Amino acid sequence: LFPQAPRMFAQSxxxxxxxxxxxxxxxxxxxxxxxASKSSEDIRCKCICPPYRNISGHIYxxxxxxxxxxxxxxxxxxxxxxxxxxxxxxxxECKYEExxxxxxxxxxxxxxxxxxxxxxxxxFLVLVDPLIRKADPYTQPLHNEExxxxxxxxxxxxxxxxxxxxxMLERVEGAQQRWKRQVQEQRKTVFDRHKMLS
Amino acid sequence: xxxxxDMNGSGNLMDFLDEPFPDVGTYxxxxxxxxxxxxxxxTDRHRKITSxxxxxxxxxxxxxxxxxxxxxxxxxxxxLAGTLAGVIDLAVDWMTDLKEGVCLSAFWYSHExxxxxxxxxxxxxxxxxxxxxxxxxxxxxxxxxxxxxxxxYFLYITWALCFAFLAVSLVxxxxxxxxxxxxxxxxTILSGFIIRGYLGKWTLLIKTVTxxxxxxxxxxxxxxxxxxxxxxxxxxxxxxxxxxxxxxEGKRREVLSAAAAAGVSVAFGAPIGGVLFSLEEVxxxxxxxxxxxxxxxxxxxxxxxxxxxPFGNSRLVLFYVEYHTPWYMxxxxxxxxxxxxxxxxxxxxxxCNIAWCRRRKTTRLGKYPVLEVIVITAITAIIAYPNPYxxxxxxxxxxxxxxxxxxxxxxxxxxxxxxxxxxRPVDDIPDRPAGPGVYxxxxxxxxxxxxxxxITIFTFGMKIPSGLFIPSMAVGAMAGRMVGIGVExxxxxxxxxxxxRNWCRPGAxxxxxxxxxxxxxxxxxxxxxxxxVSLVVIMFELTGGLEYIVPLMAAAVTSKWVADAFGKExxxxxxxxxxxxxxxxxxxxxxxxxxxxxxxxxxxxEAPLSVLTQDSMTVEDVETLxxxxxxxxxxxxxxxxxxxxxxxxxxxxxxxAIKNARQRQDGVVxxxxxxxxxxxxxxxxxxxxxxxxxRILNLSxxxxxxxxxxxTVVDIFRKLGLRQCLVTRSGRLLGIITKxxxxxxxxxxxxxxxxSIMFN
Numbered sequence: 001l002f003p004q005a006p007r008m009f010a011q012s013x014x015x016x017x018x019x020x021x022x023x024x025x026x027x028x029x030x031x032x033x034x035x036a037s038k039s040s041e042d043i044r045c046k047c048i049c050p051p052y053r054n055i056s057g058h059i060y061x062x063x064x065x066x067x068x069x070x071x072x073x074x075x076x077x078x079x080x081x082x083x084x085x086x087x088x089x090x091x092x093e094c095k096y097e098e099x100x101x102x103x104x105x106x107x108x109x110x111x112x113x114x115x116x117x118x119x120x121x122x123x124f125l126v127l128v129d130p131l132i133r134k135a136d137p138y139t140q141p142l143h144n145e146e147x148x149x150x151x152x153x154x155x156x157x158x159x160x161x162x163x164x165x166x167x168m169l170e171r172v173e174g175a176q177q178r179w180k181r182q183v184q185e186q187r188k189t190v191f192d193r194h195k196m197l198s
Numbered sequence: 199x200x201x202x203x204d205m206n207g208s209g210n211l212m213d214f215l216d217e218p219f220p221d222v223g224t225y226x227x228x229x230x231x232x233x234x235x236x237x238x239x240x241t242d243r244h245r246k247i248t249s250x251x252x253x254x255x256x257x258x259x260x261x262x263x264x265x266x267x268x269x270x271x272x273x274x275x276x277x278l279a280g281t282l283a284g285v286i287d288l289a290v291d292w293m294t295d296l297k298e299g300v301c302l303s304a305f306w307y308s309h310e311x312x313x314x315x316x317x318x319x320x321x322x323x324x325x326x327x328x329x330x331x332x333x334x335x336x337x338x339x340x341x342x343x344x345x346x347x348x349x350x351y352f353l354y355i356t357w358a359l360c361f362a363f364l365a366v367s368l369v370x371x372x373x374x375x376x377x378x379x380x381x382x383x384x385x386t387i388l389s390g391f392i393i394r395g396y397l398g399k400w401t402l403l404i405k406t407v408t409x410x411x412x413x414x415x416x417x418x419x420x421x422x423x424x425x426x427x428x429x430x431x432x433x434x435x436x437x438x439x440x441x442x443x444x445x446x447e448g449k450r451r452e453v454l455s456a457a458a459a460a461g462v463s464v465a466f467g468a469p470i471g472g473v474l475f476s477l478e479e480v481x482x483x484x485x486x487x488x489x490x491x492x493x494x495x496x497x498x499x500x501x502x503x504x505x506x507x508p509f510g511n512s513r514l515v516l517f518y519v520e521y522h523t524p525w526y527m528x529x530x531x532x533x534x535x536x537x538x539x540x541x542x543x544x545x546x547x548x549x550c551n552i553a554w555c556r557r558r559k560t561t562r563l564g565k566y567p568v569l570e571v572i573v574i575t576a577i578t579a580i581i582a583y584p585n586p587y588x589x590x591x592x593x594x595x596x597x598x599x600x601x602x603x604x605x606x607x608x609x610x611x612x613x614x615x616x617x618x619x620x621x622r623p624v625d626d627i628p629d630r631p632a633g634p635g636v637y638x639x640x641x642x643x644x645x646x647x648x649x650x651x652x653i654t655i656f657t658f659g660m661k662i663p664s665g666l667f668i669p670s671m672a673v674g675a676m677a678g679r680m681v682g683i684g685v686e687x688x689x690x691x692x693x694x695x696x697x698x699r700n701w702c703r704p705g706a707x708x709x710x711x712x713x714x715x716x717x718x719x720x721x722x723x724x725x726x727x728x729x730x731v732s733l734v735v736i737m738f739e740l741t742g743g744l745e746y747i748v749p750l751m752a753a754a755v756t757s758k759w760v761a762d763a764f765g766k767e768x769x770x771x772x773x774x775x776x777x778x779x780x781x782x783x784x785x786x787x788x789x790x791x792x793x794x795x796x797x798x799x800x801x802x803x804e805a806p807l808s809v810l811t812q813d814s815m816t817v818e819d820v821e822t823l824x825x826x827x828x829x830x831x832x833x834x835x836x837x838x839x840x841x842x843x844x845x846x847x848x849x850x851x852x853x854x855a856i857k858n859a860r861q862r863q864d865g866v867v868x869x870x871x872x873x874x875x876x877x878x879x880x881x882x883x884x885x886x887x888x889x890x891x892x893r894i895l896n897l898s899x900x901x902x903x904x905x906x907x908x909x910t911v912v913d914i915f916r917k918l919g920l921r922q923c924l925v926t927r928s929g930r931l932l933g934i935i936t937k938x939x940x941x942x943x944x945x946x947x948x949x950x951x952x953x954s955i956m957f958n
Binding site for chain 2: 097182183189
């Protein structure tokens with residue numbers, strides 16, 4: 001089982017790092033409900049009382065715990081005199097509700113940030129990337145020259161490290177190119193040839 | 199391409215950036231797996247682990263971990279599927295309300311959450327609170343009047359278009375496989391087909407994100423089908439972490455079946471219904487072990503969703519019903535009528551939708567997917583806004599239709615004329631005459647019904663994630679509620695008729711229109727998808743009680759009978775046929791009297807079968823054969839004269855083996871003899887080193903004789919999951935039948951176009 005750990009990464013692709021991060025973030029979503037603390041904003045007892053004689057219908061909300069969630073504790077001020085309270089309360093229906101505001105906030109903000117990140121990446125892929133690719137064949141030799149000059153002048157970065165940085169960039173580039181090819185294939189299958197998914 | 203092994207000091211961490219090597223035993227894209235081989239490989243692996251477990255404590259622990267890895271995968275799938283469903287529910291809740299207004303105190307609250315702590319206790323103002331403002335109030339400080347209405351209308355349409363455009367762009371740029379419902383393709387994958395990337399990580403991410411966007415944009419679609427796809431993507435992701443599942447396609451499909459059950463479970467809050475749905479609709483092979491594991495995954499997913507609590511009342515679905523009023527035998531007649539309506543609607547929807555999708559596939563309409571989405575969204579938003587029943591999200595509409603009217607309901611549907619002297623508790627209100635609000639609600643519902651019926655036909659199948667459970671249920675609920683109100687008013691005004699006299703006294707609560715809405719929803723859903731048991735179980739898990747099983751069953755059975763009278767296929771099978779997926783349905787019956795000779799290739803007049811010989815072909819001959827033909831495999835015979843069968847060799851493995859041999863082994867050149875026997879053949883001296891390929895040979899290919907009836911052959915293909923079957927006569931090889939040939943033959947026998955079966 002455990003020897004599979006390096007294989008686990010070997011068979012994934014570059015976007016798996018971002019999706020693992022997403023999973024970790026989603027894991028945080030499960031943390032807030034696990035916390036026992038409930039702020040006063042998060043619980044309420046809602047009593048719905050229908051019209052009774054000449055009193056119109058009302059809805060009463062109050063922040064009480066579940067054991068106090070009944071007509072006597074929530075309906076204040078009581079619109080009927082003391083001997084009618086029981087009859088009035090029989091008509092009322094009380095429900096205990098709770099929510100978790102932190103969960104809602106965390107989830108919405110995570111979702112918006114994911115959508116924002118995807119939007120930025122999409123803008124990059126559609127607008128900026130083709131311009132970079134077009135300029136590549138002309139700036140490539142210049143770029144290499146600049147790189148080697150930089151490493152010589154700095155004299156702090158050893159040469160193998162510079163070579164490694166290049167190859168890592170190359171590998172990221174390669175992975176991204178492969179992913180783009182895959183998506184292009186999928187797009188051709190679905191959108192152009194209509195071979196799948198009608 | 200830089201080879202990972204040549205880099206010094208780069209470490210294993212960067213290995214994931216390199217292209218994975220295809221190794222022997224994996225399958226190519228758009229091919230069918232060999233179920234028998236996967237099963238035997240799994241048995242081998244299990245036997246090896248069991249035998250090694252006796253050697254040391256560490257091996258024993260490894261064998262225990264291997265046994266538990268299945269349960270760990272189920273747990274992880276349940277957790278992730280439940281989490282994603284919770285995220286989707288909360289985000290949809292918020293974004294749907296974003297079209298109409300915004301919460302000023304905290305922008306991430308939906309309308310209901312914003313007004314949760316409001317102190318408005320008077321009944322009329324309960325939906326208004328100062329923190330929530332509509333867009334017209336925010337922008338021009340006006341909340342009533344024509345200009346406010348027009349501004350709200352305009353912004354509603356703008357937001358809807360914005361969401362839909364964003365969704366279709368994301369799908370197009372990042373994951374084109376994320377469009378559609380997903381269930382037809384998952385059915386095909388579970389039957390043994392390989393679609394690489396369909397259950398990938400980018401598809402998972404994009405499908406989740408765009409599902410929220412399209413549901414919030416007000417389009418007439420649901421999220422249940424796409425949730426099954428999302429859950430299967432989670433299943434695929436976790437099964438790739440364990441080698442037991444990542445290397446064996448057959449075992450992986452067990453995990454995917456269970457993941458599909460978890461998906462339906464979180465969509466409806468119905469774990470048992472989810473397992474039955476996976477068993478009935480989605481899975482191909484469903485061993486008993488998968489049943490128990492699916493149930494576990496479905497339970498974990500439901501529990502996770504419940505702990506996230508997206509709807510604030512510990513319910514998993516927005517339209518959970520909580521009443522238990524009884525129903526009466528005489529009401530079975532309108533229930534059966536609703537079943538007939540469901541069946542008719544199902545037939546109409548399937549025929550129209552398939553015709554429209556076929557037009558999208560073949561004509562110029564398919565060249566403008568983004569424009570199509572925008573136009574349909576615009577039409578939906580423009581027509582939906584004026585009608586209050588279509589303006590809100592479909593789940594809220596279903597929730598309102600399912601719920602019985604209490605004493606304090608403010609919706610127009612509950613605008614009954616109340617008796618001022620009435621002193622009954624909230625859940626036992628007697629039948630009352632309808633007020634003017636109910637009449638206006640009825641014709642608004644009728645318009646909404648017609649609109650939904652028409653627009654769903656065009657919406658399902660577009661290039662965005664789209665499900666059709668919720669729209670079908672909405673159509674059925676609207677029809678059911680209208681029938682229910684009709685029956686209720688009939689019972690109130692004519693309580694002295696014979697049929698009502700026995701069971702409906704005046705002043706009693708006899709008819710529950712909400713129940714009719716539920717029965718209508720079940721009927722329409724059953725008419726479209728042709729689900730039987732799983733539908734009833736899902737619906738009664740939704741209602742939380744067993745009282746309504748009989749009406750639900752009556753409606754489901756009637757709708758299935760009526761719909762089957764017009765066409766045998768449900769919507770998912772119809773889409774499988776439309777796309778030409780190689781799906782051999784277990785439900786079809788093959789009753790023709792053809793024989794294997796009628797179907798096998800080569801037919802009379804065609805080129806003879808391309809075979810490999812046991813030990814008389816050279817490497818060059820084999821390569822030429824592979825290059826000139828595109829068959830997936832070649833039978834191996836003793837020699838060209840005596841065509842006695844030895845085995846079967848796969849094309850992909852031949853290519854890989856020859857490539858490896860040329861690179862690695864010494865002395866293997868184009869003139870080397872290729873042999874499949876144990877010992878090398880007699881060769882003259884000075885001949886090049888021969889190449890032994892016995893290890894890639896399948897020594898037990900399935901054979902039938904030429905007079906085997908096709909009924910038996912189809913049964914063999916279905917039950918064993920074969921890809922090809924060889925035909926022999928008196929021991930001599932005659933021809934080959936592949937799965938595609940079987941499907942083409944069945945299509946021909948059913949008078950369909952046999953050329954519509956695509957793929958391999």
